[in-house]
Structure formats: structure tokens, C-alpha cells
Amino acid sequence: MAGLGSPVLAQNTSGTRKVRASGADLSNPAQAYPKPPFPKQQQEWPGLVSKMQPRPDHGEESYKGSGRLEGRKALITGGDSGIGRAAAIAFAREGADVAINYLPAEESDAQDVVQLIRKAGRRAVAIPGDLRSEAFCQDLIARSVRDLGGLDILVNNAARQHAVDDIAKITTEQFDDTLKTNVYAMFWLTKAALPHLPSGAAIINTTSVVAYDPPEGLLDYSATKAAIMNFTKGLAKQLAPRGIRVNGVAPGPVWTPLQPSGGQQPEKLPQFGADTPIGRPGQPAELAPLYVLLASQESSYSTGQIFGAVGGRGGP
């Protein structure tokens, strides 16, 4: 509201926040980023950041670190784009070395992230490969540990989301792909990582607002997000005595390549995020601070929790 000393800014249509939102920032979150309608667009799965219009903001120009993860070693799946890219940039600028996993088709997006991590002065490790394979998941952990010199943050963030409006049209192959990518990979990676994780380590799983209120067109995907939320809470209890915390992040609608590459029905994409009280989708940069907080010992009493960033409706 005007008159409370908060500057009323014109809507940011460039897609990029120039200055990090901070305690002193009183700009209106509803106006901070582009709002619907968005241009019609479609990409082949898994989609690329470089082809999105407008370009998402991952904090490239705005995220400022302050040593909150100094010397830490993180693996982020789906670290090439979207929320995973924003977490990778933030972790590196907070002082962590970062390994990212992604699909081979995403190499160009991944290389952009590698450059950003190196620019922050940290070690970047790029490991492409398909998480639907248990053998690859085991190899991914082994290579991350070898190339980072250890591992103390695991972010299970990669996911497959393919919107289908009728259960009759969901193939067994799709159901299998969604469960393998979103649930099995989290299980395989966590199991393989645990022998390497010291006390003080953190596991962060990306769930979703749909875990709490599934829409009609995302049956398989929403079921996996509920499973991730539940697994997070159970595993947290098991690992608490070892000093390993396990938490989840539940995003609402976020402007990432997953959406124009089949995550949404193409005709719905122009209005993406319009139904949130904030009136727009979130940007990946707006999720990154939650991942930093949950990775850091600053949140040492938080485990088995899901932290939401949903634009005002639903969630944990």
C-alpha cells in the first residue's frame, strides 16, 4: 500500500531483479517480476532456460553471498536450470563448491551454470546423466565425492512433470518415468550419499505445493511430490541422531523450463501464476534463499520440515 513509506515501483518487466531483496528492500513483491500474460511458447522436454521468454531470474545479477556456506560441498540435481540453477549460484556465492547433474540435452544450460560457479571463485563439477538409472545415481555420488573432495549438502531437485488431463491418457511409461525421476532417484542418491555425509550435513528435497492440493491434470507428478514430502519427514527422524538434517522446499508456480516443455498444457502457460494471490509466478531467484538457509547450520533445529514459497495460496 502507498503511504507507508514503501516505494511503489512500476512493474518489473525485464525479468531480472538488479538488486538483491534484503531487509531494507520495501519494494512490492507483487510488482517485482513479470506478470501474466506471458507469450505463447513451447519447447521439447526437458527444455532450456536460454529459450524462455521472458528469461527467468536465477539471481545472476542480484545474489550476494556472505560466507554462509564457506567450504561446503554440494551436489544439486537439475542444477542446470530453474530452481536448481538459482540454488547453485547462491551456494557458490556463499562459498560452497558445487556439482550439478542434468540431462545431456541440457549441456548448454549446464555450461552457463559452470561459468557462474567459477566466476564466484568456487569449484564447479558438471556430471550429465539420467537419474532413472540406479547405477548412474551411484556413480553420480561417487564422482561428486571424488571431484569435490567430499559431500555435505545433497539437493534432490530434478523432476519430470508432464501434464495430462485424463488418467486414461497417462501411459505406464510416463508413470514409470515420473516415479523413477522424482522418487526412486531421491531414494538411490540418498542411500548412496549417506556413507559419505558427515554430521552437520544437510539433505534438501524439492517437493511442491501440489503435494498438498493436487490439480486434476498432474496425477502422477503430484503423487510423487506427496511421496517426497512424506519421505523427507520420515528420513529426518531416522537421521537426526546422526546430526544430518533433512528438509524440503515446496515451491508454488515458478517460471522455469519445466513448464513450457510439457509441465503445463500449452494453452494454460500464458496465464501461469495468475491464480496466486501475489498474481504472478515466482522466479527461481526467490527460492534460492530457502535452500541456503536449509543447507546452513543457521537452521540447525529445523529438520523434517517443508518450507513453502507459493505466492500466497496452499502449501505446507
Ligand code: NAD
Ligand atoms: P527445471 O526444468 O529447470 O529443472 C528440472 C530438472 O530436472 C531439469 O533441468 C533436468 O536437468 C532434471 N531432470 C529431469 N529428468 C531427469 C532425468 N531423468 N535425469 C536427470 N535429470 C533430470 O524446472 P524447475 O521448475 O526448476 O524444477 C526443479 C524442481 O522444482 C523440481 O523438483 C520440480 O518438481 C520443482 N517444482 C517446480 C515448480 C515450478 O512451478 N516450476 C513448482 C513446484 C515444484
Ligand code: MG
Ligand atoms: Mg534444465
